[in-house]
Amino acid sequence: MSKGLPNKKRGVHFDPDNVDIVAEQGDNLLQTAIAAGVHINASCGGDGVCGTCKVLIKKGGVDSSRTEKLSEEEYKQGLRQACQSSIITDLVVYIPVESRLETAILGRERKELAAGAEQVEALATGWRFTPPLSKLFIGLPPPTLNDNASDLSRLLRGLKQQYNLNTISVDFSVVKKLAKVLRDGHWKVTVTTLLNGSETRWDSKRRPTIINIEPGDTRGKHYSLIFDIGTTAVCGQLLDLNRGKVLAQSVEYNGQISYGEDIITRIAYCQKPGGLKKLQQVVIATINGIIKQLLAQAGVEVSHIGHIVATGNTTMLQLLLSLNPKYIRLAPYTPVANFIPQVRADSLGIEVGEHVYLHTLPSVSSYVGADIVSGILGAGVYQRKKLTLYIDIGTNGEIVIGNSDWMVTAACSAGPAFAGGGIKHGMIATDGAIGDFDINPTNFEPVVSTIGEVKPKGICGSGLISIAAGLFEAGVIGPNGKFNTAIRTERIRQGSDGYEYVLCWSSETQIGKDIVITEVDIDNLIRAKAAMYAGCQTLIRSVALTVYSLEQIIIAGAFGNNINISKAITIGLFPDLPLDRFIFIGNGSLLGARLTSFSTDMLNDEKKVARMMTNFELSEDATFMNNYIAALFLPHTNASEFPSVNKKLTNCHEVKLKSGVTT
């Protein structure tokens, strides 16, 4: 085939996205798709070895080699690996479902999934990389006596001519600096537009607003921030909106913790004089601290931050915005608003430029917040027919069951154990937290691993699950969570809170004292996991299904990098289902916030997702308490619900018998 005209333009049409782009003859088809904002799976990064980027060439010709990933039959059908194809003629390309849906990812190992943001972001499909925050560079003709239109008219005329922007709003703050910036930049300026007005929250048609103008070409500096405001921890990420990448992330305790560990005590504190203002100030201080860390990590200047997206539970968002959460606590439990208009971030005290708006994702009810909406959005649960259980494990556990047709949701009141609360050495998932644990069943010596691979400081949620599972499997604790004091090891001892197990000796730690797990800790964990599991059971039964109907279980939570699903099943936190049905997405709340920052398509779906979800009050269901009490054992009172755990325990027992360990 002829490749002699490298500079000739070629039109490429992608279906079913219905996107057109002009490329050059010889261009790589996968790169062209990326440039067009069309998503094609390519988990190997374009090396031709994963075979996930197969596309169907419906019209036109490509120059493509056939690797072993493509069968002869597929090749005959017109399928090609996009990464191995270069464009020859105008093309019509069809991206088959398996190359654009999540199947390629869902079929893989959970561990692999958690490895990269790109893969988690591929759970939601059909979105293009079109951030609602844009930077447009524009050169304008300087005014003359024959053309002395106002500065603003000149700018708008230029945007219309060069970017086809016809209906656009302008913030007054932009008008204020317009004359100076236009002249400082010698009529070459960069305009920041935002597709996200409070005025359009109840309408499908969004119109861009000019929120900033800078002299010269600043398109290279195009960043935003996202925050998940948790009751215990605040997680932040700094995003590069040119490359669609997370540049930095950080997590800190929510400063409000000093005013109460849970939502109810915080709401009570707000009713004191000055209480609401105080709680707002301290969470803003936490956010400002995280912003400083993120900027320092990535070497980004604060003036180049253009937007903030925040999610979190309903109470946390109301406190962030100084909206009194009084009626969240009182029957019939009404939040002020599920859809909150955007506000200027600096008006809240957030230390960013005055042009920066804070957008909050919508919530469903007082106890099913924007963090859940964000997770369901980010994980694409609302896009698929597959019956999904979505579990978010934070200070309060929330669960969602459903698919693209319907969704029910409930809050579990799990308590703060998974966020490190109520645990003697509990902490949030940050550097120094024990995130995983194993135990030698013969000598009961532990193997701990920490986040950041530094000396341990404490235990985060994923560590707590691993520890409880390990101790249980090794017989150190029984199904009731009590220590087997017959075991002879100096690690099991009587402490100030009753029996405890020493995870690390003081010399091995950052804190200069032994890190232990106590019987009280394990009891708190059991109550937390029982609430989660009973919540799942109750919600599933409320829609006349069983756990076995679930085709996919998505686990979200700010556990740092990882959670060991198998161990979580061992303690009875998750239903005993095949591991390949589980997907761990990390902080789902941040995932959704990130996707709404990367894609206007996703932003446009947020409202729909919130409206699809029907709230279910567990406290009003008579069976919930029974389910809860039955779940107050490891893994469960009804052992038959956890067959794989029983089998594993039997194996452990056999190993111990063989190795002669006596307990």
Add this chain to the structure above:
Amino acid sequence: MSKGLPNKKRGVHFDPDNVDIVAEQGDNLLQTAIAAGVHINASCGGDGVCGTCKVLIKKGGVDSSRTEKLSEEEYKQGLRQACQSSIITDLVVYIPVESRLETAILGRERKELAAGAEQVEALATGWRFTPPLSKLFIGLPPPTLNDNASDLSRLLRGLKQQYNLNTISVDFSVVKKLAKVLRDGHWKVTVTTLLNGSETRWDSKRRPTIINIEPGDTRGKHYSLIFDIGTTAVCGQLLDLNRGKVLAQSVEYNGQISYGEDIITRIAYCQKPGGLKKLQQVVIATINGIIKQLLAQAGVEVSHIGHIVATGNTTMLQLLLSLNPKYIRLAPYTPVANFIPQVRADSLGIEVGEHVYLHTLPSVSSYVGADIVSGILGAGVYQRKKLTLYIDIGTNGEIVIGNSDWMVTAACSAGPAFAGGGIKHGMIATDGAIGDFDINPTNFEPVVSTIGEVKPKGICGSGLISIAAGLFEAGVIGPNGKFNTAIRTERIRQGSDGYEYVLCWSSETQIGKDIVITEVDIDNLIRAKAAMYAGCQTLIRSVALTVYSLEQIIIAGAFGNNINISKAITIGLFPDLPLDRFIFIGNGSLLGARLTSFSTDMLNDEKKVARMMTNFELSEDATFMNNYIAALFLPHTNASEFPSVNKKLTNCHEVKLKSGVTT
């Protein structure tokens, strides 16, 4: 006819407005039309004596007496006086052109016109009384466990159900107080909506925003403010948005006068450190003072003010908003923006509730401002085929020529004489200003009348015109503006600035000294009127027309109640045309601001009006200076341009000869 069913509902349809309303049998037809927002001329206020409210009953029956204002033939055709008719059956009513257009008014005397705001407001046609600021009372079902939607969702659902409001925005400040107000009002609240977002200034489709919410039913307290920010004076009015009435008005010197009398010196002051901020602060202080006066006059509480509309010249509006006017003074004379997004009034320091937005009317260029756009809008010049000259006399004179097809406009640099600037005892048109003047041609004794009928303090623009005309007709001053020192009267004397005429002796004044008009004053006036007249001549000739083509001359200016057109022609300020072509509308800038406050129809036209106007730079026209020099006489160097003045002067001369006066 039967009148036996007083409580029966009757449907009334008005054409060509195409408006329906339900009335009760027996209701007065004129009042019903007013209630429906349908304009019918009724200059006698419904007494049946003016005959301007004739309507055609196309279907149905009314009970109506025939007065002498209705001919027998008209009565047979079905015409009735709306004010004399009560509704019997369902009706279709057609309002003939003469009852809704301005003709009824334009044919009458100028003096009569100036009498009432209602009549000036009838110059612009086709608008309904539909203020962009609305108050909606709504009762909501309290939340229950079965219906615990968020407070905001509940409110929006209610507005959708009860008012069919589907797409509506909500200010964050409303969200902040929502929970408390809903409960304080026991779920009965009044919502204030505004049809006017910055986001929609460049779009024809406006969407309401909820800007305020109050407990209970506050619809009865529904007010707004309008301001004309002039270089010399700031005029304000307090409007009742339920009744479409001006409740109070006030005028004060613009506090910026201490920093320079004209625009150029103010712009220069802005370039000093802190200068821009200072000038903004002092005009805001002036506005706050006027607001206090208006509220006190009308007995209205500041919390019930819901909106502010401001107009003024381009520089004044930029100073109001702290937009540096630097480039207005430098070629090529560019303003920052002709269409300025709305801002929160309190963010500028204006002392009103935080929910109040300030809307500024659009401007055309650096020297043709929002005040002119407002006047053209308010006087309906853009709606008629009639060739109109619009003259706004303020610190700078601006003129517009055109009709519904085209408009050209120019600024005349008349100087501040008409606003009292550069005049020894000059003052703005407020209480104590000499507003009219006559002179006894035999003994040269004056008759002065003041605004407010109090002792005189000084001379305003209309007084100045009357004084110059009177002195000129009486031969006290000559065509060159110099005093005839041969006249024997103690009122003509040598003062500190040369010759002067004593208008009031010190004992007759509020200021305790003689109020005089000097030769320097008259010279300033002549230069001001020459600039205006030359501007008109140049602009008319630029579109290849003559003054005789003008079918209508609309005079605007903050002269207090009145200006004597005949005397203005005598001094050569206005072209010598039949008096019935002149209409004096008072402060045209406030008129337009009022109509945009009363009618969304008018608000929707503001942008169109600004865009219709083509700016003409007089300074670039070679003939302007010649025209100006020729106009530096009373009435003009070319006497044949003022035949009626010549005739009048001849008459005066004859009177004097007969009475034996020698000069």
